[in-house]
Amino acid sequence: xxxxxxxxxxxxxxxxxxxxxxxxxxxxxxxxxxxxxxxxxxxxxxxxxxxxxxxxxxxxxxxxxxxxxxxxxxxxxxxxxxxxxxxxxxxxxxxxxxxxxxxxxxxxxxxxxxxxxxxxxxxxxxxxxxxxxxxxxxxxxxxxxxxxxxxxxxxxxxxxxxxxxxxxxxxxxxxxxxxxxxxxxxxxxxxxxxxxxxxxxxxxxxxxxxxxxx
Amino acid sequence: xxxxxxxxxxxxxxxxxxxxxxxxxxxxxxxxxxxxxxxxxxxxxxxxxxxxxxxxxxxxxxxxxxxxxxxxxxxxxxxxxxxxxxxxxxxxxxxxxxxxxxxxxxxxxxxxxxxxxxxxxxxxxxxxxxxxxxxxxxxxxxxxxxxxxxxxxxxxxxxxxxxxxxxxxxxxxxxxxxxxxxxxxxxxxxxxxxxxxxxxxxxxxxxxxxxxxxxxxxxxxxxxxxxxxxxxxxxxxxxxxxxxxxxxxxxxxxxxxxxxxxxxxxxxxxxxxxxxxxxxxxxxxxxxxxxxxxxxxxxxxxxxxxxxxxxxxxxxxxxxxxxxxxxxxxxxxxxxxxxxxxxxxxxxxxxxxxxxxxxxxxxxxxxxxxxxxx
Numbered sequence: 001x002x003x004x005x006x007x008x009x010x011x012x013x014x015x016x017x018x019x020x021x022x023x024x025x026x027x028x029x030x031x032x033x034x035x036x037x038x039x040x041x042x043x044x045x046x047x048x049x050x051x052x053x054x055x056x057x058x059x060x061x062x063x064x065x066x067x068x069x070x071x072x073x074x075x076x077x078x079x080x081x082x083x084x085x086x087x088x089x090x091x092x093x094x095x096x097x098x099x100x101x102x103x104x105x106x107x108x109x110x111x112x113x114x115x116x117x118x119x120x121x122x123x124x125x126x127x128x129x130x131x132x133x134x135x136x137x138x139x140x141x142x143x144x145x146x147x148x149x150x151x152x153x154x155x156x157x158x159x160x161x162x163x164x165x166x167x168x169x170x171x172x173x174x175x176x177x178x179x180x181x182x183x184x185x186x187x188x189x190x191x192x193x194x195x196x197x198x199x200x201x202x203x204x205x206x207x208x209x210x211x212x213x214x
Numbered sequence: 215x216x217x218x219x220x221x222x223x224x225x226x227x228x229x230x231x232x233x234x235x236x237x238x239x240x241x242x243x244x245x246x247x248x249x250x251x252x253x254x255x256x257x258x259x260x261x262x263x264x265x266x267x268x269x270x271x272x273x274x275x276x277x278x279x280x281x282x283x284x285x286x287x288x289x290x291x292x293x294x295x296x297x298x299x300x301x302x303x304x305x306x307x308x309x310x311x312x313x314x315x316x317x318x319x320x321x322x323x324x325x326x327x328x329x330x331x332x333x334x335x336x337x338x339x340x341x342x343x344x345x346x347x348x349x350x351x352x353x354x355x356x357x358x359x360x361x362x363x364x365x366x367x368x369x370x371x372x373x374x375x376x377x378x379x380x381x382x383x384x385x386x387x388x389x390x391x392x393x394x395x396x397x398x399x400x401x402x403x404x405x406x407x408x409x410x411x412x413x414x415x416x417x418x419x420x421x422x423x424x425x426x427x428x429x430x431x432x433x434x435x436x437x438x439x440x441x442x443x444x445x446x447x448x449x450x451x452x453x454x455x456x457x458x459x460x461x462x463x464x465x466x467x468x469x470x471x472x473x474x475x476x477x478x479x480x481x482x483x484x485x486x487x488x489x490x491x492x493x494x495x496x497x498x499x500x501x502x503x504x505x506x507x508x509x510x511x512x513x514x515x516x517x518x519x520x521x522x523x524x525x526x527x528x529x530x531x532x533x534x535x536x537x538x539x540x541x542x543x544x545x546x547x548x549x550x551x552x553x554x555x556x557x558x559x560x561x562x563x564x565x566x567x568x569x570x571x572x573x574x575x576x577x578x579x580x581x582x583x584x585x586x587x588x
Binding site: 079088095098099139 | 450
């Protein structure tokens with residue numbers, strides 16, 4: 001049985017890491033301000049973070065917490081890890097921003113904004129940060145679907161040489177953030193069984209009430 | 215392995231696979247000179263909106279309004295399932311949609327009356343399923359320029375899992391002002407027709423298309439997708455890696471123990487941007503494929519984004535079935551460091567295997583391995 005060995009949930013009001021709500025000072029303003037607060041709490045220096053769009057920031061932050069908790073070595077290139085992500089609104093948050101730059105009376109398209117008008121850029125950002133050379137895939141679902149997330153991760157495990165899948169739901173639109181990132185391991189003595197029900201529970205536990213450690 | 219049962223291409227070169235393939239064989243291109251929203255010259259392959267709307271109306275007699283992307287998508291799927299002789303409404307049949315921007319044109323038309331959900335990619339997928347009265351929710355893949363390969367890999371997995379008996383993979387994207395201005399801002403568009411792998415290559419042309427492939431678990435003579443692989447460069451979100459790491463890894467995985475001299479040809483991504491084409495050459499050589507004939511279809515269709523992987527696989531499969539290697543148009547002066555065997559004329563081949571590759575923003579690379587069985 002594959003195991004979820006670490007996970008992170010980020011919503012507008014909570015940050016939960018492995019079943020525990022993280023106490024991150026909250027100014028009360030969701031959206032970009034909140035993402036920056038979470039970034040500061042990690043006490044990490046990764047200037048590229050500030051260039052990312054909100055979707056990439058949200059997915060990046062959750063992956064950062066999960067991979068640190070899993071003791072991941074981000075310096076060594078690793079072809080055994082794949083990234084399988086999904087969301088509902090694709091990159092619409094950044095699409096709207098880019099659309100404003102090509103309006104008739106204000107035509108000034110920016111490559112720095114355009115590059116984020118693809119949902120899979122978040123997986124690219126995480127891969128670059130952690131030197132992950134496995135698969136990166138991005139699917140669109142109307143809403144979070146634990147069963148589909150499990151199926152997508154299983155497909156990634158079927159590819160040669162893959163032992164870990166960082167499986168994530170990364171949704172960001174109009175100031176609202178909804179992220180779940182899970183590290184799933186093919187062979188691990190401990191962790192939470194990688195089942196549809198458990199994925200569902202991790203997503204819907206928004207208060208850190210879930211007893212994660214087996 | 216999964217079997218190709220039928221396919222269709224809707225592009226500026228025609229509305230059937232046969233019309234498109236014959237146009238390619240004649241060396242025709244859908245790429246014509248045009249201008250972007252700011253008036254800058256560029257060349258692109260745009261669908262004839264009027265012809266598309268007329269055909270759509272005469273085939274479906276629709277009571278509602280459909281966007282250009284939806285019309286192309288629905289028409290392409292219709293032709294493909296018709297050729298496959300399957301009932302699209304059957305619950306044992308599933309759909310996979312491949313698109314990067316779907317109905318993005320609606321963002322530039324805030325007064326439209328199609329509802330707030332229409333912009334979403336999941337809506338395009340659900341509309342596709344509903345239109346053909348299929349009860350399943352189509353899967354949507356949006357993985358930048360490699361989406362069309364990812365969607366075929368998803369079909370491979372759905373059929374392997376026995377989730378469905380047949381899977382229709384459909385790709386669609388348009389050269390909207392949104393997309394054109396974005397690529398323009400990257401300075402990656404060629405004013406003239408693109409020249410993949412050539413020393414004079416300056417960038418890509420955008421193209422519009424919808425393309426559909428029907429796959430099933432079947433046997434007998436025909437074309438098969440043996441497998442596919444996706445790997446990341448972990449190098450840059452918008453720039454190809456210098457070492458071709460991801461593409462090399464994807465190629466190694468799909469080839470397994472297959473000897474490179476068994477591969478009839480590689481249909482490369484070949485966008486004609488300086489860095490992409492060089493990266494591909496490095497990856498091919500690392501995978502031992504430096505002597506394998508390579509061509510790009512981008513000079514015929516432009517870069518059709520989410521449709522590219524589907525459309526280019528279809529044309530390449532036709533060539534494999536006919537036993538020929540297509541030429542790579544616009545190639546004259548070698549423009550790649552290292553060894554690369556760019557196909558310059560139509561040649562015959564006896565080999566049964568063919569590789570399709572794609573690379574894209576986000577550092578993703580994909581390779582697909584096909585075989586024809588007599």
